[in-house]
Amino acid sequence: xxxxxxxxxxxxxxxxxxxxxxxxxxxxxxxxxxxxxxxxxxxxxxxxxxxxxxxxxxxxxxxxxxxxxxxxxxxxxxxxxxxxxxxxxxxxxxxxxxxxxxxxxxxxxxxxxxxxxxxxxxxxxxxxxxxxxxxxxxxxxxxxxxxxxxxxxxxxxxxxxxxxxxxxxxxxxxxxxxxxxxxxxxxxxxxxxxxxxxxxxxxxxxxxxxxxxxxxxxxxxxxxxxxxxxxxxxxxxxxxxxxxxxxxxxxxxxxxxxxxxxxxxxxxxxxxxxxxxxxxxxxxxxxxxxxxxxxxxxxxxxxxxxxxxxxxxxxxxxxxxxxxxxxxxxxxxxxxxxxxxxxxxxxxxxxxxxxxxxxxxxxxxxxxxxxxxxxxxxxxxxxxxxxxxxxx
Amino acid sequence: xxxxxxxxxxxxxxxxxxxxxxxxxxxxxxxxxxxxxxxxxxxxxxxxxxxxxxxxxxxxxxxxxxxxxxxxxxxxxxxxxxxxxxxxxxxxxxxxxxxxxxxxxxxxxxxxxxxxxxxxxxxxxxxxxxxxxxxxxxxxxxxxxxxxxxxxxxxxxxxxxxxxxxxxxxxxxxxxxxxxxxxxxxxxxxxxxxxxxxxxxxxxxxxxxxxxxxxxxxxxxxxxxxxxxxxxxxxxxxxxxxxxxxxxxxxxxxxxxxxxxxxxxxxxxxxxxxxxxxxxxxxxxxxxxxxxxxxxxxxxxxxxxxxxxxxxxxxxxxxxxxxxxxxxxxxxxxxxxxxxxxxxxxxxxxxxxxxxxxxxxxxxxxxxxxxxxxxxxxxxxxxxxxxxxxxxxxxxxxx
Numbered sequence: 001x002x003x004x005x006x007x008x009x010x011x012x013x014x015x016x017x018x019x020x021x022x023x024x025x026x027x028x029x030x031x032x033x034x035x036x037x038x039x040x041x042x043x044x045x046x047x048x049x050x051x052x053x054x055x056x057x058x059x060x061x062x063x064x065x066x067x068x069x070x071x072x073x074x075x076x077x078x079x080x081x082x083x084x085x086x087x088x089x090x091x092x093x094x095x096x097x098x099x100x101x102x103x104x105x106x107x108x109x110x111x112x113x114x115x116x117x118x119x120x121x122x123x124x125x126x127x128x129x130x131x132x133x134x135x136x137x138x139x140x141x142x143x144x145x146x147x148x149x150x151x152x153x154x155x156x157x158x159x160x161x162x163x164x165x166x167x168x169x170x171x172x173x174x175x176x177x178x179x180x181x182x183x184x185x186x187x188x189x190x191x192x193x194x195x196x197x198x199x200x201x202x203x204x205x206x207x208x209x210x211x212x213x214x215x216x217x218x219x220x221x222x223x224x225x226x227x228x229x230x231x232x233x234x235x236x237x238x239x240x241x242x243x244x245x246x247x248x249x250x251x252x253x254x255x256x257x258x259x260x261x262x263x264x265x266x267x268x269x270x271x272x273x274x275x276x277x278x279x280x281x282x283x284x285x286x287x288x289x290x291x292x293x294x295x296x297x298x299x300x301x302x303x304x305x306x307x308x309x310x311x312x313x314x315x316x317x318x319x320x321x322x323x324x325x326x327x328x329x330x331x332x333x334x335x336x337x338x339x340x341x342x343x344x345x346x347x348x349x350x351x352x353x354x355x356x357x358x359x360x361x362x363x364x365x366x367x368x369x370x371x372x373x374x375x376x377x378x379x380x381x382x383x384x385x386x387x388x389x390x391x392x
Numbered sequence: 393x394x395x396x397x398x399x400x401x402x403x404x405x406x407x408x409x410x411x412x413x414x415x416x417x418x419x420x421x422x423x424x425x426x427x428x429x430x431x432x433x434x435x436x437x438x439x440x441x442x443x444x445x446x447x448x449x450x451x452x453x454x455x456x457x458x459x460x461x462x463x464x465x466x467x468x469x470x471x472x473x474x475x476x477x478x479x480x481x482x483x484x485x486x487x488x489x490x491x492x493x494x495x496x497x498x499x500x501x502x503x504x505x506x507x508x509x510x511x512x513x514x515x516x517x518x519x520x521x522x523x524x525x526x527x528x529x530x531x532x533x534x535x536x537x538x539x540x541x542x543x544x545x546x547x548x549x550x551x552x553x554x555x556x557x558x559x560x561x562x563x564x565x566x567x568x569x570x571x572x573x574x575x576x577x578x579x580x581x582x583x584x585x586x587x588x589x590x591x592x593x594x595x596x597x598x599x600x601x602x603x604x605x606x607x608x609x610x611x612x613x614x615x616x617x618x619x620x621x622x623x624x625x626x627x628x629x630x631x632x633x634x635x636x637x638x639x640x641x642x643x644x645x646x647x648x649x650x651x652x653x654x655x656x657x658x659x660x661x662x663x664x665x666x667x668x669x670x671x672x673x674x675x676x677x678x679x680x681x682x683x684x685x686x687x688x689x690x691x692x693x694x695x696x697x698x699x700x701x702x703x704x705x706x707x708x709x710x711x712x713x714x715x716x717x718x719x720x721x722x723x724x725x726x727x728x729x730x731x732x733x734x735x736x737x738x739x740x741x742x743x744x745x746x747x748x749x750x751x752x753x754x755x756x757x758x759x760x761x762x763x764x765x766x767x768x769x770x771x772x773x774x775x776x777x778x779x780x781x782x783x784x785x786x787x788x789x790x791x
Binding site for chain 1: 509510511515516540544545546547548549550551552553585588589590591592593594595596597600601603604605607608611612629632633634640643644647668669670671680
């Protein structure tokens, strides 16, 4: 069995804009931050073009950032000309036709939307999540240690490689490790037992997928190298279609050592920057981003009350605060319960001795399309399996 | 008016042509349209327009004449404005408590902002509103269409379909239990696909696209006259990253706010924006407040702040421009600090400094506080930037 490939892509260093791959479905209009903006491409009066060039305005972004009176002052054009200029630039940037929600519902719209999901590899968990993980946006899995976060991430890295009609994306995944080394042995075990976990997929399809070849592992120790990875390496892999899933395990570890107690503003800025980069990558390439986060204890009652975000009785808060929470599409919390069950399938028996495996719980803290609910699951040798009907 | 054409500041050549064709006074000219005038006199269209503009502007004076092609000032009284506002209607949410606190629903031609921590329900409320704007008029809605501008990518159409289904079911129940013919007719066309087909969706990936969309939205609303609500979810997200220059951000937000206000008024749409929360570090503790800065707080007419209270979402209604916060349930005990003057046996006038109730809610209304003795006890009415009423423990009155 081949080992999972470490990331060794020799990408050429890109220009300051990063890789300008085409957003799937976006119009191929003029690049609005290109310094050598060709105003002739727009439908404008030559005297307007001359005035704009003379006023040293180089991009469409600048035109829209200036108000009507400001533009008039800079270019000495009339009010009507300036309004027409604004409208023309706006049309060049937002040239898509009008889409209704019904067209999105029927899958007829020209740009990718949040219709599809990435399967978790287990039908019970997929039911909890309304089909699986949404393809665009950052999903966070937060929980205490040994709750099963890494296991869920590895299972997703395998499930993304299945064909689309079995809930995958027919593509690979990048696994960014920030603290421990990647659990390679466990990955090999999971790969070996995939046919048993995914009994819904025909055996010949499962056996034909070279799972290990499509998982790229990156070890990142600090903020700087994470930045490099996000801005240089990931866009290359994504634009070549080699990956359709990014896992960051974990994002909290990156920020634990670098920022002290007084650097909260710098930390917030850094978090916002990474969140924005991940968000843009995710939407540009329709690839889910899974970030693993850790929990911290609530310091005081008021701290808890302010930040608890409607969670249940445990007095723990996700790390990284409000800045990070604002970037997320969906937050899942995983935890261990006190119950042990025998790992028999499909339903287990509740027992009090330690012979079985610990029952764990996955809870939806927030998601735009799901109510707050939870589901129990266990971790067995073939992976993560949801358990329905167990009373906790 | 019988003013002579010679008294207007017209170019001499034009004036000569007009007089040669028999136009002597202002009235002769203003009764014609630009195309007719240009044909009669033999001048170009632009020149005819110029003539008409000069003549009308000068001669209108105190009267407001609604002439073709010239936007003149419409004067109206406050009573007319009030009646217009009442006639406009608002977007009901099918939740009577929320409608009550909003004064009937989300008002049209105003900007409403929804703020809250992640996961509290801002996107849900926005989705509810774009569906509710389409409720037929016989059920108390506006029967309009909706525009949804998504900057975060949290518009998941399956959820919208669920909300639409609930609204359809609700209307069906109302129609079946009542005997109204119009309702039963309207409910036949009110289905999930009709609702979804009337939500226009725009996706903006960054603030440049959002600014571009705002420029194009005016024309879109002029074409689709039935749109009654525009939701931008969220306005904070694109402006909070990739924008290091805060003064540029303030400038862009102000410009955007002006465009939205103008659009709301001109096209009679309700504009709903969702905002994020940010932490503000005070001396002793930190508190949550709406993002995008203090000056942005002046833009919305109404600001809704959603917070978690235990496991339930709690709605705090705050009008913009001042600091008062009013809790949803009237307080049962309040203590007041201030300057007391007795004005009579049953009216006490306070100059309010601070009012505390419930142990931890502070309301600082810099205004008058009238305390009246009613049959059941003392009630207070505070007149300040807002108006609030509650009951007061008489112990608090002793100064």
